[in-house]
Amino acid sequence: MSHSLTLPAPAKLNLMLHITGRRADGYHELQTLFQLLDYGDRLHFELAEDRARGPHIELADSAGIPGPDNLINRAAASLQPHARLPVAVRVRLDKVLPVGGGLGGGSSDCATTLLALNEFWHCGLSRSDLVRLGTTLGADVPLFVRGHSAWAEGIGERLHPVDLPARWFVVCQPDSAVSTRAVFTDPGLTRNSQITTIRTALEGGGRNDCEPVVRRRYPEINTMLDTLSAYGPARLTGTGACAYTVFEQEGAARSAAADLAAQYRTFVAPGINRSPVIDLLPTLSDLTAPYIS
Numbered sequence: 001m002s003h004s005l006t007l008p009a010p011a012k013l014n015l016m017l018h019i020t021g022r023r024a025d026g027y028h029e030l031q032t033l034f035q036l037l038d039y040g041d042r043l044h045f046e047l048a049e050d051r052a053r054g055p056h057i058e059l060a061d062s063a064g065i066p067g068p069d070n071l072i073n074r075a076a077a078s079l080q081p082h083a084r085l086p087v088a089v090r091v092r093l094d095k096v097l098p099v100g101g102g103l104g105g106g107s108s109d110c111a112t113t114l115l116a117l118n119e120f121w122h123c124g125l126s127r128s129d130l131v132r133l134g135t136t137l138g139a140d141v142p143l144f145v146r147g148h149s150a151w152a153e154g155i156g157e158r159l160h161p162v163d164l165p166a167r168w169f170v171v172c173q174p175d176s177a178v179s180t181r182a183v184f185t186d187p188g189l190t191r192n193s194q195i196t197t198i199r200t201a202l203e204g205g206g207r208n209d210c211e212p213v214v215r216r217r218y219p220e221i222n223t224m225l226d227t228l229s230a231y232g233p234a235r236l237t238g239t240g241a242c243a244y245t246v247f248e249q250e251g252a253a254r255s256a257a258a259d260l261a262a263q264y265r266t267f268v269a270p271g272i273n274r275s276p277v278i279d280l281l282p283t284l285s286d287l288t289a290p291y292i293s
């Protein structure tokens with residue numbers, strides 16, 4: 001039996017994002033439609049018995065994100081008190097998603113780690129327990145722990161799963177990086193959008209309220225959005241920096257991506273409703289069988 005395996009950490013797009021208020025702690029209330037993509041990071045997990053040191057992880061490749069800040073280490077630290085099987089886990093991150101791209105990469109890495117370690121360490125936490133832990137680590141972690149495309153309210157933690165039509169997305173990444181905090185603290189940000197409905201959002205209504213601020217602060221992203229618009233309706237995801245356009249057919253998406261790749265780092269991915277990591281969870285506890293005495 002192999003004691004290692006690879007799990008996906010998929011990306012998300014925000015198909016619309018309205019900001020409807022601001023909480024006392026400074027976080028913003030929003031309404032957003034999350035689309036999962038069949039594209040993302042990969043986390044390699046390797047198990048080793050190390051009863052002396054107790055349950056812990058060793059993050060071999062942190063993609064330039066310092067150890068203690070890395071959401072993979074933070075996920076492990078939050079699960080350690082619940083661990084019942086003292087297995088050491090070596091983790092290697094194959095970072096595909098741009099950091100700070102608005103694709104939720106850090107949150108997705110965090111969620112995949114929570115889901116995997118809950119099995120490896122026999123923590124026995126329910127999905128709702130993991131969502132609660134995840135909420136304290138990042139705004140998009142609950143989405144990836146639930147693992148389904150969703151309508152979200154609150155700061156992104158009140159989730160309602162939705163089934164979105166099968167479509168293809170072309171995503172472009174500019175050279176600029178966007179600071180999520182800077183966008184949310186910009187005085188010009190719309191913070192009082194009218195409450196909309198899930199139905200309107202599913203019918204394609206809505207916009208990304210962060211877009212005017214990002215267009216003004218980052219001229220390169222303004223130009224990128226205009227360039228993408230030549231292929232279809234273009235939109236920023238999250239607070240950026242990435243933007244995307246959508247196609248019904250794979251061929252049309254690939255042909256647009258071939259053009260855009262001359263100017264921007266570009267990828268094509270189908271939308272998915274269910275995260276691939278969820279279907280792999282039942283197989284994880286098999287991996288720990290050799291360590292149970």
Ligand SMILES: C[C@](O)(CO)[C@H](O)COP(=O)(O)OP(=O)(O)OC[C@H]1O[C@@H](n2ccc(N)nc2=O)[C@H](O)[C@@H]1O
Nearest residue numbers: 014026027028107138139140155156180181184238239
């Ligand atoms: C805007 C979204 O991309 C929508 O998917 C996400 O909610 C942002 O998620 P994220 O990058 O994981 O953000 P976090 O690391 O949780 O927050 C970064 C900073 O953005 C601001 N922030 C974030 C989310 C939110 N709903 N309101 C906020 O005001 C806060 O200043 C926070 O300190």
Ligand SMILES: Nc1ncnc2c1ncn2[C@@H]1O[C@H](COP(=O)(O)OP(=O)(O)OP(=O)(O)O)[C@@H](O)[C@H]1O
Nearest residue numbers: 070071099100101102103104105106107109140238
């Ligand atoms: N494993 C990780 N991968 C990416 N970022 C991480 C990770 N661990 C910690 N971070 C930190 O999280 C922050 C956000 O990274 P991430 O790539 O998730 O942003 P994002 O794609 O803009 O996400 P969102 O759409 O949720 O705003 C960065 O400041 C980064 O330093």
